[in-house]
Amino acid sequence: MSATLKHAAWVLRGNPVTALAATGATLLVLIAIFAPWLAPHDPIASNVPMALQPPSATYWAGTDQLGRDVFSRLLVATRLDLAIAISAVSISFAAGAVIGSFCGYVGGWLDKSVGRVVDVLMAFPLFVLAMAMVAALGNRVENIVIATAFINLPFYIRFARAEVNVRRNLGWVEAARSGGESHLTIVLRYLLPNILPAMAVQISLNLGWAILNAAGLSFIGLGVQPPTPEWGIMVAEGARFITAGQWWLVAYPGLALMLTVLCFNLLGDGLRDILDPRMRT
Amino acid sequence: MSLLQVQDLRVSFSTRRGVVEAVRGISFDLPAGRTLAVVGESGSGKSVTAYAVTGLLDRAGRIAGGKILFKGRDITHARESELRALRGAAISMVFQNPRAALNPIRSIGRQVMDALSAHNSLTGREKREKALDLLRAVLIRDPERRFDAYPHELSGGMCQRVMIAMAMACEPALLIADEPTTGLDVTTQKTVMDLLAKLVAERDMAMILITHDLGLAAQYCENVAVMQEGVLVEQAPAAQLFQRPQHPYTQRLVAASPTPRSTVQELVGEPPAPPIIRPAPAPGAAPLLEVHRLTKLYDGFKAVDDVSFTLRAGESLGLVGESGSGKSTISRMVCRLIDHSGGSVVFDGHDIGDVKARDFHASRFRREIQLVFQDPHESLNPRFTAFDAIARPVTRLLGITDSRELTGRVEEAAERCGLPRNLLGRFPHQLSGGQKARVGIARAIAVGPRLLVLDEPTAALDVSVQAVVLKLLDDLRRQDGLAFLFVSHDLNVVRMMCERTIVLRQGQVVEQGDSAAIFAAPSDAYTRELLTAIPHFDPVAA
Structure with a gap:
C-alpha cells in the first residue's frame, strides 16, 4: 500500500495540474461531508427582509429572493450533487464494466445483440432520454440517479468491451485457460482489474458530466425540488433576477458547477497514471 | 579520411530514477564504402548509438559528451535544419518493423517518390521513372503494378524492400540498418539481407548494421563491434572476432549462439550430457x-x-x-x-x-x-x-x-x-x-x-x-x-x-x-x- 501512495505522490509531483485537481476533488468531498457544520447560515430558513442582498461580509455570496444565504446553500448543495453523481456513476460503471467485459470476452451473438441495443440507446438524445425517464418514474432523487446511470451505461459497455476485446487473446488469458480457470474467473479476476486504469479516466470524466446532468434535470424542474439546495435549481431560480442585476444568484452556483466539473475532468489523466502498475517502475 | 568518426560518444537519458547513461564513451571509425556491424543484446545501447548519429534521439535523450564527425564535419550538436539536410541525402536509415515505418494510407510508389523529392528537384515524370527504377533495384516484381499498392497489401519482406528503396533514393554515403530483418522469416531475411549487401556494394555505400544476431553480423559485415551495457567491448574483423573472441563477454555471446553442431550444454559452457535414455515402451502401449x-x-x-x-x-x-x-x-x-x-x-x-x-x-x-x-x-x-x-x-x-x-x-x-x-x-x-x-x-x-x-x-x-x-x-x-x-x-x-x-x-x-x-x-x-x-x-x- 505504501508503494501505491509513494507512486501517487510521485505522479502528483510531476503533474501539478493533477495535484491541483486532486486537491480540489478532496476539498469538494470534505465540503460535502461537513457542509451542515460549515455553513454560516441556515440554508433553508427564509429571511424575507434580507432578500436579494449583494455579497457582503455577512453574506459572502449574497442572499436570494427569500433572503437565504447563497453561500450556505452552495455548501450544502455540494453533498446532494456529489451524492447523485457518484452513485449514478458507480452504478453505470459496475454494470457497464461487467456487461461490456462479458461481451468483449464471449463475442458472438451476445456481443452483437448487446452492441445493437447500445447503438440504439446512443442514437437517442441522452438528456431527453433522462428527462423522459424521470418524468415517467416520478420526480424523485433516486430516479435522477437511475436515469443518469442509465444514460451513461452505453459508454461503459462500449469502453469495457473494447478494452477486453484487445486483451482476450493475449498470452496471459490463454495461460489462465490452460491453468484451468473458468471463463467467469477470467473475466472477473483477470480482465476486469486490467481494464480498471483505463476506466478510471472514464469514471472521472463521467463524474463531471453526471453532475451537469443532474443539475440540468433540476434546472428544468425535474428531480430535486425546492427548497432543497441544489446547484441546478439555484441557477434556475436565480435566472429570473439576472436581468435586474442580481448576478450573484446565478454566478456562484454556476461557478461551483464549473469548478467541480473541471476538477473531475483534470483528475482523469492523472488517475490513469496512478492506477496503472506498469507506470510504477 | 573516415566517412564517420565517433569519438568517446556518451548518450544519457533523463528518467524517473535520474540520469541513465545508455552509451558510455564509445569510439569507432567507418571508412567510406565499408560495412560495420554493431552487435549487442537488448539494452546494450546499440540502437541509441545509431539514433545519436542521425540526430533522432527522443526528447529524454541527449548527447552528453564526445564527438560525431561525418566527412570530417562535426555534427554532434548540429541544428535540426542541418541534420535534416543530411538525413536521407547523406545518411539514411532502415528501421525494424517495416510495416510500422511505412505510411499505411499512401501507396508505396508515392512514398518512394516522396523520399526522392525530399532532396532533389525533379519533375513528376522523372520522379516516377526514378521510383520505378528503385523498386526494380530492390527486386520488386512488376513494379508498374505494385506502384499503387498500399503497405498492407505487401508482405513484411516486400515492405522492407520498399524501405530499402526509400533509403537508397538519394544515394546516401552511409546507410544505417537497425535490425532490418527482425520479425521476418529466415528465408525472407536471407533475400532482404542479400539484396541490401548487394546494393551497398554496388553503390559503394558504407553500412552500419545493428543486430542481435551474430551470424547475420558475420555474414554481411567486414567489421564487427560488440557492445555491452553502453560500452564497446571488442571490435575486430568478423572472421577473427568469431574465431578468436578476446573479451569474456564476446566469448560468452559466441558460445551461447546456437550453431549447426552445438549442444544445449555447450551454449552455457558445460560438458555435454549423455543422450536421454528412456525405457523402451511396453509392446502395444499407446503413445502419449x-x-x-x-x-x-x-x-x-x-x-x-x-x-x-x-x-x-x-x-x-x-x-x-x-x-x-x-x-x-x-x-x-x-x-x-x-x-x-x-x-x-x-x-x-x-x-x-x-x-x-x-x-x-x-x-x-x-x-x-x-x-x-x-x-x-x-x-x-x-x-x-x-x-x-x-x-x-x-x-x-x-x-x-x-x-x-x-x-x-x-x-x-x-x-x-x-x-x-x-x-x-x-x-x-x-x-x-x-x-x-x-x-x-x-x-x-x-x-x-x-x-x-x-x-x-x-x-x-x-x-x-x-x-x-x-x-x-x-x-x-x-x-x-x-x-x-x-x-x-x-x-x-x-x-x-x-x-x-x-x-x-x-x-x-x-x-x-x-x-x-x-x-x-x-x-x-x-x-x-x-x-x-x-x-x-x-x-x-x-
Missing part, C-alpha cells in the same frame, strides 16, 4: 499423444491441413516452420485452447477432442497438457505477482488451497526453474525477460504435466538468456521425463532440443523424421532452403 489427420479451417482457408504425428512419453518432438506454416495453430489445438475442424487428438488413449476447447478447463486432462508461451512478457498477467501466476493453476488444477502447501509447491517449482524466492513477490514489469520466461515455465511445470507444449519459448529472448532457458528446459525434461512438443522457427534450436522433427509449410507436413538425419541430409527442397538461410558465423559449416 496421437494426432491424426488434424485439420483447421479459418473461413474456408486451411491453416492446418491433414497433419498426423505421434509423441511417446518423455519424447521431444519439434515443429518447425515459417510464419503461416500452422505450427502455432497445431500447438493451440493440442493444448485444447482452440477446436480443430477435422481429425482427432488422442492423449493417453483418450480422444480429448470430444471435449470442446471452451469447456476443456474443467477436464481432468487439463493439468496433463501445459503450455509455455512465446512472449514471456505478454503471457503474464500484469496485475498478478510471480507467486500468484504460478499459484493460481496449482489451486485450480490440483485443488491445493492450504497456504503452506501452496507456498511450498510454488517455491519448489520456482526453485527448479532457477527463480530466486525473493522475486516471487514481484510484478511482471519488475522482472527481466529471462526471469519472466522462468515464471512462465514454472507456472507450466508446477501442476505436474506429462506433456509440455512450448510455443517459441525463447523467440523473444536475448541469445545468452535463450541459452540458459534452453538448458533449463533440457534439464527439466531429463529429470521429469516430460514429453515436449517444441514449436520453433529456429532450426538449430529444434535440432538441439528435439529427437524428432516435423517441418511444416503452409499447414502441411513437408518432412518428418529423426532430427539428426533431417539436418544431416534433408530430403525436401524446402527444408534445404530453410537450412541454408540460417545465418551463421561458423567457418566449418560454411
Whole structure:
C-alpha cells in the first residue's frame, strides 16, 4: 500500500495540474461531508427582509429572493450533487464494466445483440432520454440517479468491451485457460482489474458530466425540488433576477458547477497514471 | 579520411530514477564504402548509438559528451535544419518493423517518390521513372503494378524492400540498418539481407548494421563491434572476432549462439550430457499423444491441413516452420485452447477432442497438457505477482488451497526453474525477460504435466538468456521425463532440443523424421532452403 501512495505522490509531483485537481476533488468531498457544520447560515430558513442582498461580509455570496444565504446553500448543495453523481456513476460503471467485459470476452451473438441495443440507446438524445425517464418514474432523487446511470451505461459497455476485446487473446488469458480457470474467473479476476486504469479516466470524466446532468434535470424542474439546495435549481431560480442585476444568484452556483466539473475532468489523466502498475517502475 | 568518426560518444537519458547513461564513451571509425556491424543484446545501447548519429534521439535523450564527425564535419550538436539536410541525402536509415515505418494510407510508389523529392528537384515524370527504377533495384516484381499498392497489401519482406528503396533514393554515403530483418522469416531475411549487401556494394555505400544476431553480423559485415551495457567491448574483423573472441563477454555471446553442431550444454559452457535414455515402451502401449489427420479451417482457408504425428512419453518432438506454416495453430489445438475442424487428438488413449476447447478447463486432462508461451512478457498477467501466476493453476488444477502447501509447491517449482524466492513477490514489469520466461515455465511445470507444449519459448529472448532457458528446459525434461512438443522457427534450436522433427509449410507436413538425419541430409527442397538461410558465423559449416 505504501508503494501505491509513494507512486501517487510521485505522479502528483510531476503533474501539478493533477495535484491541483486532486486537491480540489478532496476539498469538494470534505465540503460535502461537513457542509451542515460549515455553513454560516441556515440554508433553508427564509429571511424575507434580507432578500436579494449583494455579497457582503455577512453574506459572502449574497442572499436570494427569500433572503437565504447563497453561500450556505452552495455548501450544502455540494453533498446532494456529489451524492447523485457518484452513485449514478458507480452504478453505470459496475454494470457497464461487467456487461461490456462479458461481451468483449464471449463475442458472438451476445456481443452483437448487446452492441445493437447500445447503438440504439446512443442514437437517442441522452438528456431527453433522462428527462423522459424521470418524468415517467416520478420526480424523485433516486430516479435522477437511475436515469443518469442509465444514460451513461452505453459508454461503459462500449469502453469495457473494447478494452477486453484487445486483451482476450493475449498470452496471459490463454495461460489462465490452460491453468484451468473458468471463463467467469477470467473475466472477473483477470480482465476486469486490467481494464480498471483505463476506466478510471472514464469514471472521472463521467463524474463531471453526471453532475451537469443532474443539475440540468433540476434546472428544468425535474428531480430535486425546492427548497432543497441544489446547484441546478439555484441557477434556475436565480435566472429570473439576472436581468435586474442580481448576478450573484446565478454566478456562484454556476461557478461551483464549473469548478467541480473541471476538477473531475483534470483528475482523469492523472488517475490513469496512478492506477496503472506498469507506470510504477 | 573516415566517412564517420565517433569519438568517446556518451548518450544519457533523463528518467524517473535520474540520469541513465545508455552509451558510455564509445569510439569507432567507418571508412567510406565499408560495412560495420554493431552487435549487442537488448539494452546494450546499440540502437541509441545509431539514433545519436542521425540526430533522432527522443526528447529524454541527449548527447552528453564526445564527438560525431561525418566527412570530417562535426555534427554532434548540429541544428535540426542541418541534420535534416543530411538525413536521407547523406545518411539514411532502415528501421525494424517495416510495416510500422511505412505510411499505411499512401501507396508505396508515392512514398518512394516522396523520399526522392525530399532532396532533389525533379519533375513528376522523372520522379516516377526514378521510383520505378528503385523498386526494380530492390527486386520488386512488376513494379508498374505494385506502384499503387498500399503497405498492407505487401508482405513484411516486400515492405522492407520498399524501405530499402526509400533509403537508397538519394544515394546516401552511409546507410544505417537497425535490425532490418527482425520479425521476418529466415528465408525472407536471407533475400532482404542479400539484396541490401548487394546494393551497398554496388553503390559503394558504407553500412552500419545493428543486430542481435551474430551470424547475420558475420555474414554481411567486414567489421564487427560488440557492445555491452553502453560500452564497446571488442571490435575486430568478423572472421577473427568469431574465431578468436578476446573479451569474456564476446566469448560468452559466441558460445551461447546456437550453431549447426552445438549442444544445449555447450551454449552455457558445460560438458555435454549423455543422450536421454528412456525405457523402451511396453509392446502395444499407446503413445502419449496421437494426432491424426488434424485439420483447421479459418473461413474456408486451411491453416492446418491433414497433419498426423505421434509423441511417446518423455519424447521431444519439434515443429518447425515459417510464419503461416500452422505450427502455432497445431500447438493451440493440442493444448485444447482452440477446436480443430477435422481429425482427432488422442492423449493417453483418450480422444480429448470430444471435449470442446471452451469447456476443456474443467477436464481432468487439463493439468496433463501445459503450455509455455512465446512472449514471456505478454503471457503474464500484469496485475498478478510471480507467486500468484504460478499459484493460481496449482489451486485450480490440483485443488491445493492450504497456504503452506501452496507456498511450498510454488517455491519448489520456482526453485527448479532457477527463480530466486525473493522475486516471487514481484510484478511482471519488475522482472527481466529471462526471469519472466522462468515464471512462465514454472507456472507450466508446477501442476505436474506429462506433456509440455512450448510455443517459441525463447523467440523473444536475448541469445545468452535463450541459452540458459534452453538448458533449463533440457534439464527439466531429463529429470521429469516430460514429453515436449517444441514449436520453433529456429532450426538449430529444434535440432538441439528435439529427437524428432516435423517441418511444416503452409499447414502441411513437408518432412518428418529423426532430427539428426533431417539436418544431416534433408530430403525436401524446402527444408534445404530453410537450412541454408540460417545465418551463421561458423567457418566449418560454411
